Amino acid sequence: MHPDRFDSWLTVDGKGLYCRPGGFHVDPSSAVDRAVITHGHSDHARPGHTHLLATRETLAVMQTRLGMQAWRGSQAVAYGEALQIGEVTVRLVPAGHVLGSAQVVIEWKGRRVVVSGDYKRSADPTCAPYELVPCQLFITEATFALPVFQHGDAGAEVAKLLKSREQFPERAHVVGVYGLGKCQRVIATLRQAGYSRPIWLHGALIECCALYESFGVALGPLKPATGAKREELKGEIVLAPPSAVDDRWSRRLPDPVTAFASGWMRVRARARQRGVELPLVISDHADWRELVMTIEQTGAEEVWVTHGREDALIYHIHSTGRRGRALALIGREDEDR
Numbered sequence: 001m002h003p004d005r006f007d008s009w010l011t012v013d014g015k016g017l018y019c020r021p022g023g024f025h026v027d028p029s030s031a032v033d034r035a036v037i038t039h040g041h042s043d044h045a046r047p048g049h050t051h052l053l054a055t056r057e058t059l060a061v062m063q064t065r066l067g068m069q070a071w072r073g074s075q076a077v078a079y080g081e082a083l084q085i086g087e088v089t090v091r092l093v094p095a096g097h098v099l100g101s102a103q104v105v106i107e108w109k110g111r112r113v114v115v116s117g118d119y120k121r122s123a124d125p126t127c128a129p130y131e132l133v134p135c136q137l138f139i140t141e142a143t144f145a146l147p148v149f150q151h152g153d154a155g156a157e158v159a160k161l162l163k164s165r166e167q168f169p170e171r172a173h174v175v176g177v178y179g180l181g182k183c184q185r186v187i188a189t190l191r192q193a194g195y196s197r198p199i200w201l202h203g204a205l206i207e208c209c210a211l212y213e214s215f216g217v218a219l220g221p222l223k224p225a226t227g228a229k230r231e232e233l234k235g236e237i238v239l240a241p242p243s244a245v246d247d248r249w250s251r252r253l254p255d256p257v258t259a260f261a262s263g264w265m266r267v268r269a270r271a272r273q274r275g276v277e278l279p280l281v282i283s284d285h286a287d288w289r290e291l292v293m294t295i296e297q298t299g300a301e302e303v304w305v306t307h308g309r310e311d312a313l314i315y316h317i318h319s320t321g322r323r324g325r326a327l328a329l330i331g332r333e334d335e336d337r
């Protein structure tokens with residue numbers, strides 16, 4: 001192992017990214033002895049690790065979603081707190097992706113690596129903002145790494161939803177959202193826009209909202225949509241997991257306008273294919289501009305890309321004179337699709 005040769009001490013094995021001098025994996029795809037977990041989405045936070053390290057919020061998310069069997073031993077770490085693990089120093093800093101999401105900062109023999117996990121740079125009232133950490137090696141995601149992806153402003157997208165509600169006061173608006181992160185961000189953005197009516201939730205979303213509230217993220221009045229009378233839901237906003245929106249479940253709603261909040265809604269064909277009438281381009285991942293800007297700002301001389309559309313990003317990285325490498329990690333099925 002040599003500190004200047006990153007691939008000698010950060011390796012990729014069958015379970016993902018492994019830090020040799022620290023003896024741990026980051027977001028491994030299956031059970032390992034020691035794991036550092038960036039955030040609670042299921043493609044990063046898998047069950048069965050012997051020891052795991054994550055933020056308190058991420059541990060709570062994993063407990064809620066995976067239950068008691070999620071791990072054997074765990075350690076909660078606050079943002080910014082430095083820990084010695086084996087020969088390396090590890091810190092978790094905010095990634096701005098969802099509640100508790102973290103970048104993993106690893107230092108060994110004067111070299112610093114940042115494993116970003118999933119991240120975004122745009123404002124989100126439901127989680128701590130992305131913190132920029134200068135480093136020599138930056139390991140980034142690439143979910144939306146094509147110039148066509150520009151997420152725009154979440155407030156402006158939510159304004160479209162509110163306008164549609166005014167236009168169709170007799171109809172319900174059902175918005176497809178992912179349960180961890182997107183759901184709470186859409187609610188909080190509606191509240192920022194002054195929307196104070198109860199927001200109705202599919203049963204699958206209730207627990208995660210309660211978790212956010214327990215960490216001090218105020219979401220305003222929420223009501224369970226299951227069991228509500230059809231009449232009651234006229235003119236109301238109902239949030240549901242994407243699968244429930246196309247399903248029998250939404251047929252109980254009065255003449256629903258179907259919306260979907262996702263970075264993929266930038267692609268009109270995808271919205272049409274899903275039968276989405278009101279696409280809302282809201283993403284918890286960095287868009288092309290944010291990826292390029294973040295790489296530049298870290299000052300990294302080398303950039304590795306974990307998963308996503310890496311070709312265009314690697315091409316861009318090379319064009320700026322940096323070394324770039326696609327890790328093509330397996331098992332990353334983003335929830336934001």
Ligand SMILES: [Zn+2]
Pocket residue numbers: 039041097118
């Ligand atoms: Zn994620």
Ligand SMILES: [Zn+2]
Pocket residue numbers: 041043044118332333334335
């Ligand atoms: Zn992910």
